[in-house]
Every structure is written in C-alpha cells, then in structure tokens.
Amino acid sequence: DEVVSFPLYTEAIKFAFHEENMVRIAVCALTLNVYH
Numbered sequence: 001d002e003v004v005s006f007p008l009y010t011e012a013i014k015f016a017f018h019e020e021n022m023v024r025i026a027v028c029a030l031t032l033n034v035y036h
Contacts, residue, residue, distance in 0.1 A: 009034045 012027045 006034055 009030065012030045015023050016027050018024055018027075
C-alpha cells in the first residue's frame with residue numbers, strides 16, 4: 001500500500017491545542033480541507 005504524506009497537515013497538527021483561538025480555527029479549517 002502506498003502512504004500519502006501531507007507535510008502541511010503534519011505541521012498544522014502540532015498547533016491543534018494552541019492557546020490562541022485563531023490558530024486552532026486555522027488548524028480546523030486546514031483539516032477539513034485536507035479531508036474534503
């Protein structure tokens with residue numbers, strides 16, 4: 001099986017629990033766009 005890597009998504013996950021709300025919203029939007 002081929003594994004597909006999303007470097008942008010991998011980096012964004014590091015900020016998923018950031019204290020700044022706007023950062024978390026950006027991570028959420030990115031996640032939804034990757035899985036869309």
